[in-house]
Amino acid sequence: MKESYSYEQLEDRRVRCITCESRCFILPNRFGSCGVRKNIDGKLYALNYGKVIALNIDPIEKKPLFHFIPGTESLSFGTVGCNLHCGNCQNWQISQGVKSDEVLLDAGKNLDPEQIVDLAIEKNCPSISYTYTEPTIFLEFALDTMKIAKRKKLKNIWVSNGFMTDETLDLVLPYLDAANIDIKSFDDDFYKKHCGAKVGPILRNCERIKKSGAWIEITSLIIPTLSDDEEMLKKVATFIFDKLGSETPWHLSAFSGAISWKMQDVPGTSAEKIHRLYNMGKNAGLKYVYAGNLFGDMEENTYCPVCGEINIKRLGYMISRYDEMGKCRKCGENLNLFG
Numbered sequence: 001m002k003e004s005y006s007y008e009q010l011e012d013r014r015v016r017c018i019t020c021e022s023r024c025f026i027l028p029n030r031f032g033s034c035g036v037r038k039n040i041d042g043k044l045y046a047l048n049y050g051k052v053i054a055l056n057i058d059p060i061e062k063k064p065l066f067h068f069i070p071g072t073e074s075l076s077f078g079t080v081g082c083n084l085h086c087g088n089c090q091n092w093q094i095s096q097g098v099k100s101d102e103v104l105l106d107a108g109k110n111l112d113p114e115q116i117v118d119l120a121i122e123k124n125c126p127s128i129s130y131t132y133t134e135p136t137i138f139l140e141f142a143l144d145t146m147k148i149a150k151r152k153k154l155k156n157i158w159v160s161n162g163f164m165t166d167e168t169l170d171l172v173l174p175y176l177d178a179a180n181i182d183i184k185s186f187d188d189d190f191y192k193k194h195c196g197a198k199v200g201p202i203l204r205n206c207e208r209i210k211k212s213g214a215w216i217e218i219t220s221l222i223i224p225t226l227s228d229d230e231e232m233l234k235k236v237a238t239f240i241f242d243k244l245g246s247e248t249p250w251h252l253s254a255f256s257g258a259i260s261w262k263m264q265d266v267p268g269t270s271a272e273k274i275h276r277l278y279n280m281g282k283n284a285g286l287k288y289v290y291a292g293n294l295f296g297d298m299e300e301n302t303y304c305p306v307c308g309e310i311n312i313k314r315l316g317y318m319i320s321r322y323d324e325m326g327k328c329r330k331c332g333e334n335l336n337l338f339g
Contacts, residue, residue, distance in 0.1 A: 002049035002140045004037060006167050013042035020083040020136050021163050021201040033196070034137040035097065036081035036104060046140045047101065048079035052116075053094045053108035054132040057123055059317040063159050064251050066290060066302060068178040068215045069127065069339035070312060071319040074157060075120035078132030079141065080107045084161050084195045086184070088223055092261035095133045113145035117152055126339075127155035127177070136164040139171070146175035161195075162202035169208055178215040178338070180251075181206050185220075185227045186235040194226065203239060210244045215338050218244070219251040219292070222269045222277065233277055237284035246287050247336040252277050253292035275299065287336070302335065304328035311335055 006019040013028045017037055024032035026039040036048040055077045060069060063076075082095035089095055111119075120128050128149050130142045135158050146156045155177040162181040164172075183202060184195065191197045209216045218240055222228045240248050254269035274291045278299050281289035291299035302312035302323075309330035311323040322329050326337040 001045050001047050004044040004046055005140050005143065005171060006165065007044040009042060013039070015039050015042065015044045017044055018165050018167050019139055020168065021165055021197070022083055023165070032083075033085075034081045034083045034134075036079070036137055038101075046138065047104040048081055048107065048138050049141045050110055050112055051079050051104065051108040052077050052111045053080050054078050054091075055109065055111075057125060058129065059319070060127065060129075060157075061314065061317055061319065063129055063131065063157060063180050064219065064290070064292060065157065065178055065180055065215075065217055066249055066251075066300075066312070066314075067217065067288065067335075067337050068157070069155065070302075070337065071321055072127065072339070073123070073125050074127040074129040075116070075123060075125040076129040076131050077111075077116060078130065078135070079138040080104065080133065081137045082134045082161075083137050083163055084134065084197050086161075086195045087260065087262035088194070088221060088255065088257075088266075089261040091132055096261065113141065113148050116145050117148045117154065120149070120154055121152065125154075127157050129157040129159060131157075131159035134161055134163075136160060136168060139164075139168055143171055143175070146172070150175050161197070162205045163197050164205060165201075166208075169205055173208070173212045173214065176209070176212070176214045178217075179209050180217045180219055181209070182219050182221070183236050183239075186232050186239070187227075190227060203243070207243050210248070216244060217249040217251065219253055221253045221255055222274060223255045223263070224267050224269055224273075226266070228269065228273060230277065230280060234280060234284065237281045237286060241285045246285050248286070249288040249290060250281050250286055251290045251292045252281070254294055256293065269293075302337075304331060304333050304335065306333040307331040312337075 158179040287305035300314040313320040
């Protein structure tokens with residue numbers, strides 16, 4: 001447990017959390033909507049500090065990041081809780097429903113930031129990924145770890161829904177090297193109904209991350225009948241092109257309802273749909289569009305945007321690189337690869 005880095009104290013021992021854009025007003029002895037930040041006698045505490053519920057060494061492509069130190073492994077961890085409540089969540093067992101001191105006190109393995117960084121170094125991981133749930137809601141744990149990681153020359157990666165406040169992003173950006181941000185839809189109604197959020201702050205934060213110099217990639221989960229409208233997704237592609245740059249990769253992920261929280265009856269996304277959206281993204285001017293959750297699909301490879309030469313071949317998490325120091329092996333075009 002650690003006092004929050006991002007809240008305001010109000011009258012009558014109430015607090016307002018300013019960690020995420022929900023900006024919860026929290027009465028004494030109550031939790032915010034994330035289920036892990038609690039008002040204790042007029043102070044806000046993150047009860048998930050140092051409580052690691054998931055810890056793995058993952059291919060960085062699993063984040064997914066395809067242009068940031070490709071082919072490497074990243075020490076990846078997360079805690080319980082989330083500030084969104086997405087019906088499609090595939091990690092809902094650890095992201096949802098936590099509002100109990102007893103559960104939080106036993107929610108995961110006790111690890112401090114120094115131990116996380118030491119483990120990454122021991123396992124020869126050049127980066128640490130803050131992932132599985134939402135790093136915004138374990139801000140204190142993440143930020144303390146990021147500061148140590150930066151001193152030890154490790155890269156810091158956030159896999160995030162992007163719904164943090166400006167105040168939180170101010171704290172994070174000096175230590176952030178790369179991020180994958182979900183843009184689930186360009187429609188506020190979708191966010192309000194299915195996630196408990198809104199899209200505006202997420203778009204703003206994507207722009208801020210890009211302007212900071214950190215590398216950013218975007219993921220959109222294509223849910224049939226809910227977030228698969230092609231006109232809406234064309235707006236996402238246009239936003240990426242106009243505001244983040246044509247070099248920003250866009251991952252189009254097929255949905256599977258079988259392991260989702262509340263959408264088991266929604267059909268999976270067809271490969272034909274993903275391929276059609278892939279072409280739409282390319283036609284919108286994006287250099288790098290990727291088809292996700294279609295194992296073995298050629299559209300997860302990285303092709304030169306000028307001559308079409310294959311430079312990175314992906315089969316699941318088997319990665320073969322043919323580029324020459326981040327440039328196309330055939331024509332020498334810059335492929336926007338970091339590391």
